[in-house]
Amino acid sequence: MTWLRAPGAEDDKRSMGVVGVVTGSERYPGAAVLGVEAAWRTGAGMVRLWAPRRVQDLVLARRPETVCHALDEAPADVRAWVLGSGQDARERGPALRSLLLEALGSGAPCVVDAGALDLAARHAGPVVATPHAAELRRSLAGLGIDEDDERMRAARLADALGAVVVEKGAATRVVAPGGRSATVQAPTHRLATAGTGDVLAGLLGAMLAARADDAADPATLARIAAAGVELHGEAAAAAAAGGRPITALDVAEHLPGAVAARLSR
Numbered sequence: 001m002t003w004l005r006a007p008g009a010e011d012d013k014r015s016m017g018v019v020g021v022v023t024g025s026e027r028y029p030g031a032a033v034l035g036v037e038a039a040w041r042t043g044a045g046m047v048r049l050w051a052p053r054r055v056q057d058l059v060l061a062r063r064p065e066t067v068c069h070a071l072d073e074a075p076a077d078v079r080a081w082v083l084g085s086g087q088d089a090r091e092r093g094p095a096l097r098s099l100l101l102e103a104l105g106s107g108a109p110c111v112v113d114a115g116a117l118d119l120a121a122r123h124a125g126p127v128v129a130t131p132h133a134a135e136l137r138r139s140l141a142g143l144g145i146d147e148d149d150e151r152m153r154a155a156r157l158a159d160a161l162g163a164v165v166v167e168k169g170a171a172t173r174v175v176a177p178g179g180r181s182a183t184v185q186a187p188t189h190r191l192a193t194a195g196t197g198d199v200l201a202g203l204l205g206a207m208l209a210a211r212a213d214d215a216a217d218p219a220t221l222a223r224i225a226a227a228g229v230e231l232h233g234e235a236a237a238a239a240a241a242g243g244r245p246i247t248a249l250d251v252a253e254h255l256p257g258a259v260a261a262r263l264s265r
């Protein structure tokens with residue numbers, strides 16, 4: 001099962017999935033460019049971005065299709081959210097905080113990354129949290145959980161949050177609450193380059209927007225997340241063919257080919 005969808009005659013931009021993106025900041029504007037690009041390239045019908053003006057301008061320069069909103073504009077018409085990439089919780093202002101909480105409380109599926117991980121427990125709907133190893137340790141510490149065994153940390157966070165946890169690394173562990181887990185080995189270590197995690201968050205958001213009804217079941221949500229991690233690896237492997245160095249945008253640009261290859265299997 002690919003968990004990807006190709007549009008049919010009955011589809012329109014909304015039925016293919018509206019992704020709401022709340023990522024990037026004055027410090028890390030590029031993370032929003034990467035996540036938005038990845039969401040479009042995975043087949044989103046529409047991508048809406050809530051961000052500061054400078055972030056909006058950079059995203060629009062790359063992807064003019066994106067519908068942009070100020071941080072104090074109320075969220076609306078979103079099937080799945082991507083939250084936190086390129087943000088630092090310590091620098092978060094009140095408008096961003098209240099927008100993140102509104103998205104998390106909306107009941108729509110959320111991908112929770114980087115600077116939104118500290119708010120992940122405040123969710124009302126399905127959540128895929130995407131920490132790397134250091135963010136995972138920080139998230140557990142924030143919840144007062146001490147876990148010495150690094151292999152158990154993702155499961156502890158999944159249980160504590162009631163969320164699917166994607167622990168990113170050369171081998172990425174996808175763990176559902178209750179402990180069911182899958183490990184996806186990256187097909188290329190060229191993925192170890194800045195911003196590829198921001199691309200992963202964006203592509204997961206597009207997959208969840210297209211499959212929002214399936215996301216309510218935690219086991220299914222974990223399968224969708226694992227399929228997204230595989231897709232990310234396949235795009236990276238295509239970008240890095242022949243051992244080429246890659247950038248995060250290269251991974252995003254190879255998503256359409258990886259999506260098409262999966263759909264034709």
Ligand SMILES: NC(=O)C1=CN([C@@H]2O[C@H](COP(=O)(O)OP(=O)(O)OC[C@H]3O[C@@H](n4cnc5c(N)ncnc54)[C@H](O)[C@@H]3O)[C@@H](O)[C@H]2O)[C@@H](O)CC1
Pocket residue numbers: 027028029030031032084085086087088114115132133134135168169194195196197198
């Ligand atoms: N173009 C952009 O705007 C980019 C923005 N980024 C954003 O930058 C912010 C900070 O990212 P980082 O946490 O990577 O910051 P740092 O690279 O500053 O790392 C912070 C701490 O986490 C550790 N760490 C980083 N990656 C790790 C990994 N994969 N495994 C274990 N430990 C790791 C580091 O050693 C360090 O102690 C995030 O909001 C992120 O989304 C990054 O994604 C890079 C690209």
Ligand SMILES: Nc1ncnc2c1ncn2[C@@H]1O[C@H](COP(=O)(O)OP(=O)(O)O)[C@@H](O)[C@H]1O
Pocket residue numbers: 132168169170171172186188189190191192193194195196197198199200232
């Ligand atoms: N050595 C590695 N080999 C393969 N993939 C890796 C390796 N290290 C990290 N990755 C992958 O690269 C991505 C990095 O994401 P992340 O740590 O969030 O970085 P960033 O914040 O810079 O985007 C993740 O998808 C992770 O699984």
